[in-house]
Amino acid sequence: MSVNIAAVDLGASSGRVIWASYDPVNDNITMQEMHRFTNGMVHSNGHDCWEPERLFSNILLGLEKIDAAGIALDAVGIDSWGVDFVLLDAAGQMLGDAVAYRDARTDGVPERVWQQLSRDEIYRRSGIQFLKFNSLYQIRALLDEKPAWLDKVTRLLLIPDYLHYRLTGQFSCEFTNASTSQLVNARSRDWDPELIALIGEGGKWLQPIAAPGTRLGHWISPSGRQVSVILPATHDTGSAIVATPLSGRGAAYISSGTWSLVGVERKAPLTDAAALAANLTNEGGVEGTWRLLKNVMGLWLVQGLQALWPQLGFAELVAQAEQAEPFAYLIHPNDERFLNPACMRSAIQHFCQETGQGTPQNPGELVRCVLDSLALCYDQVLRELESVTGEPITRLHIVGGGSQNRLLNQLCADICQCTVLTGPVEASALGNIGWQLKGLGLLQDLADVRRLIRHNTRIDTLHPHEVPQLDHYRTRFAALCAHTHSDTLIEEVV
Numbered sequence: 001m002s003v004n005i006a007a008v009d010l011g012a013s014s015g016r017v018i019w020a021s022y023d024p025v026n027d028n029i030t031m032q033e034m035h036r037f038t039n040g041m042v043h044s045n046g047h048d049c050w051e052p053e054r055l056f057s058n059i060l061l062g063l064e065k066i067d068a069a070g071i072a073l074d075a076v077g078i079d080s081w082g083v084d085f086v087l088l089d090a091a092g093q094m095l096g097d098a099v100a101y102r103d104a105r106t107d108g109v110p111e112r113v114w115q116q117l118s119r120d121e122i123y124r125r126s127g128i129q130f131l132k133f134n135s136l137y138q139i140r141a142l143l144d145e146k147p148a149w150l151d152k153v154t155r156l157l158l159i160p161d162y163l164h165y166r167l168t169g170q171f172s173c174e175f176t177n178a179s180t181s182q183l184v185n186a187r188s189r190d191w192d193p194e195l196i197a198l199i200g201e202g203g204k205w206l207q208p209i210a211a212p213g214t215r216l217g218h219w220i221s222p223s224g225r226q227v228s229v230i231l232p233a234t235h236d237t238g239s240a241i242v243a244t245p246l247s248g249r250g251a252a253y254i255s256s257g258t259w260s261l262v263g264v265e266r267k268a269p270l271t272d273a274a275a276l277a278a279n280l281t282n283e284g285g286v287e288g289t290w291r292l293l294k295n296v297m298g299l300w301l302v303q304g305l306q307a308l309w310p311q312l313g314f315a316e317l318v319a320q321a322e323q324a325e326p327f328a329y330l331i332h333p334n335d336e337r338f339l340n341p342a343c344m345r346s347a348i349q350h351f352c353q354e355t356g357q358g359t360p361q362n363p364g365e366l367v368r369c370v371l372d373s374l375a376l377c378y379d380q381v382l383r384e385l386e387s388v389t390g391e392p393i394t395r396l397h398i399v400g401g402g403s404q405n406r407l408l409n410q411l412c413a414d415i416c417q418c419t420v421l422t423g424p425v426e427a428s429a430l431g432n433i434g435w436q437l438k439g440l441g442l443l444q445d446l447a448d449v450r451r452l453i454r455h456n457t458r459i460d461t462l463h464p465h466e467v468p469q470l471d472h473y474r475t476r477f478a479a480l481c482a483h484t485h486s487d488t489l490i491e492e493v494v
Helices: 052-068 109-116 119-126 135-145 159-168 175-181 193-205 236-242 273-277 300-306 314-323 344-354 363-389 406-416 427-439 446-456 470-483
Strands: 003-010 014-023 028-038 042-044 047-050 075-079 085-088 155-158 215-220 226-230 251-256 260-266 281-284 290-296 395-399 419-422 460-462
Touching: 003 052, 003 159, 003 236, 003 427, 014 052, 014 427, 028 052, 028 427, 028 446, 052 159, 075 159, 075 236, 075 427, 085 159, 109 119, 109 135, 119 193, 119 273, 135 175, 135 193, 155 159, 155 175, 155 193, 159 215, 159 226, 175 281, 226 427, 236 251, 236 260, 236 281, 236 290, 236 427, 236 446, 251 363, 260 363, 273 363, 290 363, 300 314, 300 344, 300 363, 314 363, 314 406, 344 363, 363 406, 363 470, 395 406, 406 419, 406 460, 406 470, 427 446
Parallel strands: 003 075, 075 226, 251 395, 395 419
Antiparallel strands: 003 014, 014 028, 042 047, 085 155, 215 226, 251 260, 260 290, 281 290, 419 460
């Protein structure tokens, strides 16, 4: 008999409710998207915010579509982006807005926090990359703002935890997402008292940390079915890496979407001075694993350009980029100006002008600039990972929606000079589904989950081509990064 799973996969620009049917006899998974909806920030009370209730309404709509189709769901789980949260009062009602990580409220906050506890000590404890929008700094910004309702707050739930609460009435804080907050101790895998002290009364709002695979409660479907709610790796990258067919030494990954998460999987966190200097992050994974990685701005840059030419599809923009002169223009993708610009084209053009490169004009030149720059940035991160771990990287897995961009994939192979394996495209959803199946006791461990997913998905292989003047392009890109001082990733070494 087949087992039916619903995976809710939320991203910064869209959300999906996916139905998966698992046949344990034939070891097969089939997936069908049952509902897709847009997501995005709205401006409210002076801040850029998410709409959690709109997200929840769409999640319910998707689950109800599955139920109406006569599908008897066995389990459901939700994954999303990290760091952002919802605040609740004693009655479990939402207070204020769910402010988004791209909002400017944390400007200057990290520097104030570091006066209380040094960057070295924060990193030694948390292992988390210094991003100005980490939950730690968002909570401090909220406490500094002191909204009128602040004294009514009793709970803080990260976005997927809030949505699981709305399904079940149960509070939770799943580990993989909690680890992105910069409030979790990388060795105890629990809240760190010294880091919690940095958020004062906010420490009282945090929930006990729960392991991925935990059965949280039940959602009652319209047909009256009691559906288990199982915590996947609720951080979407955590779920994506569950689905990535990593094996043996020399393997790295890019979870490619709005953000690009470039990293390696490890059995222990790495929080030494070299990792801090490289501003690498240690995000918690399933089964005791850690994701040593760096966040790169990713296809958000192309999405910002695409919004200017809605008549051109993504494929057409990439086709025009393929015809443009390679490496004519380069940017530093993690420059703060690209985080949430009024106009992405102007932001890219101004960067190129400031660095004496001239001005990319047409869509092909602009998109090519972004893709070349991303590939060089990925290469830079891989070299940093090799340096701090002492392990050479020979294979690069690219998963997620960005793995469909064949031009960028080949650029990665060429510039990083390693074999690139692409897929699965639906990595976050598949990892979500796979860990729910483990939570149901139908799969044994991470290796078993990856075996099942590898058996049911297509993986393509790209080999590197020789790039004349590659060292010149790498040097030129490194100089551009050194030129950039207002970096949202706060990469300067203090």
